[in-house]
Amino acid sequence: MPLGFRPAKAEDAAAAAALVYSAGPEAFDYMLRAAGKEALDFLRYAFADGAGFQGHRNHWVAERDGRVVGAGAFYGMGDETKLTLGLVRQVFSFYPLLAAFGVIRRALELAPMMKPLTPDMLYVANFGVAPDCRGQGIGARMLNFQMAEARKRGFGVYALDVAVTNPRAQKLYEGVGFRFVRERRFRGDRNRSPVPDCRRLEMKL
Numbered sequence: 001m002p003l004g005f006r007p008a009k010a011e012d013a014a015a016a017a018a019l020v021y022s023a024g025p026e027a028f029d030y031m032l033r034a035a036g037k038e039a040l041d042f043l044r045y046a047f048a049d050g051a052g053f054q055g056h057r058n059h060w061v062a063e064r065d066g067r068v069v070g071a072g073a074f075y076g077m078g079d080e081t082k083l084t085l086g087l088v089r090q091v092f093s094f095y096p097l098l099a100a101f102g103v104i105r106r107a108l109e110l111a112p113m114m115k116p117l118t119p120d121m122l123y124v125a126n127f128g129v130a131p132d133c134r135g136q137g138i139g140a141r142m143l144n145f146q147m148a149e150a151r152k153r154g155f156g157v158y159a160l161d162v163a164v165t166n167p168r169a170q171k172l173y174e175g176v177g178f179r180f181v182r183e184r185r186f187r188g189d190r191n192r193s194p195v196p197d198c199r200r201l202e203m204k205l
Contacts, residue, residue: 003063140172
C-alpha cells in the first residue's frame with residue numbers, strides 16, 4: 001500500500017510515542033525520568049491524552065500498510081501557550097507532586113536550547129521514523145507534505161532543531177532544503193543524561 005499522512009489519534013500512542021522518543025532520547029530522559037517512571041511511560045500517556053507538546057492533537061503520522069512508520073509535531077508560535085499549559089497539566093497528573101516540580105524545572109533548563117519561534121514560522125518537533133523504515137524517503141516525504149501545508153496556511157519559515165550527535169538526521173533535513181542557523185549548548189546536568197547540544201535549521205517557504 002502507498003504511504004499516507006494523517007492527523008494522529010489517541011490509539012496511535014503505542015507506536016507513535018516510541019518514534020517521538022527517538023527524536024531526542026537523551027533530552028526526554030533528562031526531563032521526564034522521575035519517580036520510578038521512564039520517559040517513554042510519560043510519552044505514551046501524553047500522546048494518548050492528546051494535549052501538550054507530546055499529545056496526539058499536535059502530531060501527524062505517516063502510515064503504510066496500516067502501520068504507523070513515522071510521526072512528527074508541527075506547530076506555530078500561536079500554539080505555544082496552549083501546548084505549554086497542556087504539558088504542565090499532564091506532568092502534574094502523571095507524577096507525584098515533588099517529582100512533577102522537578103520535571104518542570106528540567107524542562108525550563110532545556111528550553112534555552114531551542115531558539116524562540118517567530119509569528120511566520122512552522123516548527124517541526126518530535127520527528128521520528130521507525131528504525132526498519134529509515135532510508136526509504138519516508139521522513140523527506142513527510143516533511144515535504146507538511147511544507148506544502150505550511151505554505152497554504154501562510155507560514156514563511158520552516159524550522160527545527162537537531163542534535164549535533166545526529167548527522168544522519170541533519171543530512172535528511174538539509175536534503176529537503178533546511179540550512180544551518182546556529183548551535184546552542186546544553187547547560188544542564190550532563191551526569192543525569194548526556195543531552196547533546198543542538199543545531200537550529202531553517203528554510204524559507
